[in-house]
Amino acid sequence: MNPVRPMDEAPQWSNGGCNGSWKVYAHGVSSDILAMMENYRTDDDIFALATPWGESALAVVRTSGPRAVEKSCLMFSRPGALRAVGTAGLVHGFLMDRLTGEKVDEVMASVYREGHGYTGEEAVEFSCHGSLDGIKRILRLCADTGFRPASPGEFTFRAFIHGRMDLTKAEAVQELVSARSSRARVMALDRLGGALFSRIEQFKQQVLTILSGIEVQLDYAEDEIGGDTGFPVGESIATATALENLAASWHAGQLYGSGARVVLAGATNAGKSSLFNLLLKDERAIVSDIHGTTRDYLEVEAEIDGIPVRLYDTAGLRESADTIEGEGMRRTMHLMEQADIIVLVKDGSVEKQSQEEYIHEDDNRLIVVHNKSDLRSKPLELSGLWISVKKGEGISALVEAIALRLRSRVPENGDEALVIESNRQRDGLYAAAQALRRAAAMDASGVPLDIVAAELHAALRSLGELTGEVTSEDVLERIFSGFCVGK
Ligand SMILES: Nc1nc2c(ncn2[C@@H]2O[C@H](COP(=O)(O)OP(=O)(O)OP(=O)(O)O)[C@@H](O)[C@H]2O)c(=O)[nH]1
Ligand SMILES: [Mg+2]
The missing domain is CATH 3.30.1360.120 (Probable tRNA modification gtpase trme; domain 1)
Incomplete structure (x- = not known):
């Protein structure tokens, strides 16, 4: 060929x-x-x-x-x-x-x-x-x-x-095909266009520059070298920080790529199914004034302010001797454990509700909403959002609160504009950053330069693995969807 x-x-x-x-x-x-x-x-x-x-x-x-x-x-x-x-x-x-x-x-x-x-x-x-x-x-x-x-x-x-x-583009192909939001698609397109490859090449150049400075010192006596000698700690730490910033963008990549689980939970008859339907703009769930209408959970794919979410309507929480209702509640509890956000829907028209014993109100995934504000001339002085699903009031504030809470979990990543999505890329970037930090620490404690240089080689190897310059069978199998190389 x-x-x-x-x-x-x-x-x-x-x-x-x-x-x-x-x-x-x-x-x-x-x-x-x-x-x-x-x-x-x-x-x-x-x-x-x-x-x-x-x-x-x-x-x-x-x-x-x-x-x-x-x-x-x-x-x-x-x-x-x-x-x-x-x-x-x-x-x-x-x-x-x-x-x-x-x-x-x-x-x-x-x-x-x-x-x-x-x-x-x-x-x-x-x-x-x-x-x-x-x-x-x-x-x-x-x-x-x-x-x-x-x-x-x-x-x-x-x-x-x-x-x-290179491997970053190969991963981007899969990420683009499976993008669940327009933001994830744009990010994957960026990586497919070579933005991540170029960024990694840039990092490699930075490490190579540090390394070549050290290798000159290893090859020649101090008086033969003009200019600065020693290990460039500042450059190494700055490069490590930039690598960590790019690695931290993985959280944003996950949020826009894989999305989040948002669970509507709370007492029976609070209006969870009504809210579910309103958020979806579709009459998916059965609504009635009979307590315990929803017996099993419903789940749908939706997008909240550009974030792909899996939205769950659940069986209401209350004391019940009914076996089927009990199983429905067990499922609700299980979904709540796995949720990124729990929207705790309370019936704002009644004083005492039964779900308190099932939910820890100090859970930081919780957003408390009091529904049926239309039935109160004056909302009670309670923390949480007041909404009326019936009148469509307070819904945009709730959507904003969900999006804000999800975004607040994405750590700051300096002024890094690129976003990564793959765990492999995140781990490789962190590994390279750690090698650079180790090199700086070794130099500070007087470790000979040739051993420090080995850490820089380790950083280069981690970066090379990201693009596929150096790779292994395992990595290739994972990236190419289980396609077994050589088998
Ligand atoms: N007045 C008023 N009624 C509402 C509002 N939201 C829901 N309801 C009514 O409250 C009743 C219960 O609503 P659902 O959405 O079925 O409640 P649920 O929380 O899903 O209840 P379960 O499935 O039994 O757990 C229905 O009769 C709804 O029409 C609201 O904002 N105002
Ligand atoms: Mg329901």
Whole structure:
């Protein structure tokens, strides 16, 4: 297979003829990766349905590999037009069953020559009609033509090994696909565009500058070196702080990416289900004036002020001998334990309520609301928000309070504008920061410079692992959705 052109400055690296004829261009992909991928071949052609399995107007079947165009020609009504595409282009035609001569579907084929598509390999993507039977036939046609079904994550994996993207971008692909809010999508797009990669490269440069200053001192006698000597403590600590700030952005990434659990809980008949419906602008939950109407919880995906939330309506809390109601309350308690925010709904029209024994009012996840303010001419002097679901009063203040409480849990991260979402990235950034702080502490206690330098190498390694310059089988498996490299 002829290698593709990777990112401009990336070094070319080949496998020296090991297993098949594939080459890896990477940001220094090490021979360790090659060794662990000894069973992985890139000289075969893969295919997969790129859109969800289900009826739709259109679907996309994707192929990739060194002979993707040639193989596609075998099942396409206009092979000449496919072959004639230069770097990339669209060709209209029919997918054909060669054995029967039957037309399988009318399609648009997007052709990418080597180095011009997502994986960096030759690729053909067929936009076809989204009937389940049609899709099945096209997938069978691909298999019969000699394509191999791709594993989940395999297209992105190939893009990585061909130097089309580093690991931060590969992770961003998944984060973008699963983004649950527009903010998470924009953040993932930023990372996919290379913002995180560049930031990590910047950090690497900073560590390298510190390291090269030390290595000069190790190589030459003090009187041979002009200028400053010693360990640059200030620079190391500043770089460690910047790394920690970026790592801390993970909390914001989690909030906008994975979202939060908001549980509506409280006594029976307080108006939880009514509030649930109002927040959703949908009559999802049954509302009635009978105590104990909601027996089991309901959950829905919603967005509160740009934050994706899973909102729960729960069974009301009260003394009850009813077994089913008891089970409903047990579930409510369980949800409350796992909640990020508990909105404790009280019936503001009654003085004494029964849920107090179930809820610790000093729980910092709690937002107390007194509902049915319309039934009181003058609200009682009680802490908490007063709302009327019936009249829609106080609801925007409640939504603001939920959003504010969720945001207040995100720690400050200096003036860092980038946001990360992956645990792996967070841990790698912290590991690099800790190595820098250890180096500074060692220098302060008179540890020889060569040992201090080892910590800087450790910081560089942690940063290299983030982009995939140095990596392990475990990391690759995790990032590429369980796609087993070399197995
Ligand atoms: N006046 C008034 N009535 C309300 C208000 N909110 C809810 N209600 C009424 O209170 C009763 C109970 O409402 P629900 O939403 O079913 O209460 P719940 O907390 O879900 O009750 P359970 O499911 O039994 O735990 C219904 O008759 C609602 O119409 C309000 O703001 N003002
Ligand atoms: Mg209810």
